[in-house]
Amino acid sequence: MGNIVLQGATSGATTLTPTDAVTITATFPSLGGTVMVSGNMPAFSAYPNANQTLSNTTWTKIQCNTKIFDTNNNFDATTNYRFTPTVAGYYQINFAVIFVANGTGIVAATIYKNGVQNVSAQIPNNSANGSAANGSGLIYLNGSTDYIELWALQTSGGNLATNSTVGTQTYFNGSMVRSA
Numbered sequence: 001m002g003n004i005v006l007q008g009a010t011s012g013a014t015t016l017t018p019t020d021a022v023t024i025t026a027t028f029p030s031l032g033g034t035v036m037v038s039g040n041m042p043a044f045s046a047y048p049n050a051n052q053t054l055s056n057t058t059w060t061k062i063q064c065n066t067k068i069f070d071t072n073n074n075f076d077a078t079t080n081y082r083f084t085p086t087v088a089g090y091y092q093i094n095f096a097v098i099f100v101a102n103g104t105g106i107v108a109a110t111i112y113k114n115g116v117q118n119v120s121a122q123i124p125n126n127s128a129n130g131s132a133a134n135g136s137g138l139i140y141l142n143g144s145t146d147y148i149e150l151w152a153l154q155t156s157g158g159n160l161a162t163n164s165t166v167g168t169q170t171y172f173n174g175s176m177v178r179s180a
Helices: none
Strands: 013-017 025-028 043-047 066-070 089-099 105-115 116-124 131-141 148-154 171-179
Touching: 043 116, 089 105, 089 116, 089 148, 131 148
Parallel strands: none
Antiparallel strands: 013 025, 043 066, 043 171, 089 131, 089 171, 105 116, 105 148, 116 131
């Protein structure tokens, strides 16, 4: 494959015609940086396939061991239960941890970036049907060493289980929004 050199205007539409005669139009930004196309922007969605019991007042990593999708093979669903993207950029991260019914204490969930709390959500645990801690955030990841994980906490006074009904209750997902 050869290089493509554009001369003239630094932004606008440029038409590329590959050897298979399919016309492709690419729009390049006038700002510096990497041009991304939808096919190479990492995204993942994972969930735990079973309930997980959390001890009282102990932050615990949620074991999202089932992938719905992982477009760039960056989510470890077998050992560390973490997302380590290989493309630097800004990622929209979403999460929810649902707990079984219990009327006391609080439930909380957080995204840890490199072992440090980054985005958190907390609510009173007062539902007869279960309580949810969910949230989202835009997080910069450097594409080499940064990683994120989903952790949760509950203060019911005893052990309390999460509710992991096929990825609709407890989940962890994200997608690259923009390159660095």
